[in-house]
Amino acid sequence: MIKFLVNSQYIFRLMKKLIFTLLLFGLFFNCKNEKQSNGKLDVVTTTTMITDLVKNVGGDKINIQGLMGSGVDPHLYKASEGDVSKLANADIIFYGGLHLEGKLVEVFEKMGHQNIKTVAVSDALDQTTLISSESFAGNYDPHIWFNVDYWIEITQYVAEQLSEADPENEAYFEANAKTYIEKLTVLNENLITTIETLPQEKRILVTAHDAFSYFGKKYNFEVVGLQGLSTATEAGVQDVQKLAAFIIDKKVKAIFVESSVPKRTIESLQAAVKSKDHDVIIGGTLYSDALGNADSIEGTYIGMFEFNVNTIVNALK
Template identity: 60%
Template sequence: MRKYWINYLIIISCFMLIFSCQEKKKNAKFKVVTTTNMISDLLHQIGGDSIEVVGLMGAGVDPHLYKASEGDVTKLTTADAIFYSGLHLEGKMVDVFEKMNKSGYKTFALSDGLPEKNKISSANFAGNHDPHIWFSVENWRLAAKFVTKQLSTLQPQNKEFFEENLRTYDLDLKSLKEDLNEIASKLPKEKRILVTAHDAFSYFGKEFDFKVVGLQGISTTAEAGTKDILDLANFIVENDVPAIFVESSVPEQTILALKSAVESKDKNVALGGTLYSDSLGNSGTPEGTYLGMYIYNMSTIVNALNVTE
């Protein structure tokens, strides 16, 4: 088996030489490479048609486990700027981005645009912060401002255009927050217990007053064991949780095992639906945008949990 990361770092060391030999076409758009499709959507909102956005990860891709392909290397070496989430969401790729930045590449972690008080610490993730920052709408507003600032520095001739797009998008995000609060208000607080495949919804829980329990840890690299499943099954029975949720970027086997464990205790628990956690939906659908994804998630959660006997 080839030494993937060793070869990858060797390639990285050659990036500057490759880049220096390439001549950018005169009329080519400013090329931005992104990791997750949440970030791609954000760059589209701010950059509009003045930039070309190239995403590495599509719908249903788990960024915790993602490994860059040889094709990704080409995308990265020809990029004018690279935006990634940070806080180790992208696993080992973060180390590569940091090395590229030291070599002169323009790489930006969205998490750098957030103050420390906005980041949730997690003892379950080697003492690092929870990387699922987009589930706080307030954090996403700050991320949009961060992207606008960086693009304006890189393309000062389009600064006013970026800032106008930010003003429009910020109004959309404010409206989104109001809509989410309205939907959440239909669910009594005693029913706001969200059980999912992995612990991706802590920011959501904090912002909308939900108790959130993930079967796996913050990173999907941590596997749930039999004891984890049995402990959570007991929690569901004790708290009379009516539904649990699959995630689009996480295999459903562990949630199905949890459902079976609950039912072995003579308690019915439904699969409440599939939530978008580490990626948006398919491009061209409402769920393929941050705004549409969040409305879908909140509606799915509230509808599944707001059951009456």
């Protein structure tokens, strides 16, 4: 009976994968010809950060659809039937790469085989400058948007990729990229000014998962995440106790929740600190793997970054 159940589960998983693959190819062949007739590129993006960037560069010369919304964790995201349809109809797909969208890699590979242009924005960067993953040999930290310099490079790369797909609008894409890069340069200057108000000894950032290492490297913060690079990795009791001891030893004033990670992870850390007769406050919620609501200031990359830095600096002072 047990053997039958195991075999049944295996067959079910195999059939589910087969159905997904057939759906993927079926949607491609049936929907690819149903292109919009307005002459614009049909663009699909994954995370909200990438969607915001591509909107700034593509402007009204593209039709854009983002797969993920506010608060969505890209590490755990699975493609729905609707997502597959969007991807199958795309002229070009922009995604993070570096295993950020771990469960979508297989889908992107299939799209690439069907002559749909897929672009990992991380390809714009020199890999020798990236932060290596301690957990996965040969892989890199995918949270590259927390270095504004990287985002500037990626903006230019996106303009180049859109221009390659639509040469007639190359000047338009380049002009938009130039304007957005100017805004990002101002953002970087403003962030540095705000951060400089926080003494160096107080620049210790403790968050739910290890998403802020590029931020720490760029702006000189010591960054510690309770979970690893991917939220698929659960923090154990020993991890919590070890980090609680670190907080007490370093006299860390505040720790931070992330919008795309359950609050309970940081609350358990706060409780562990309190159990040792010490206090640490929750300094606020930071946007890590997703932007805020689309109709809010934090729903843009620039607004998100300014909000995060202000929240961090005000809580740690």
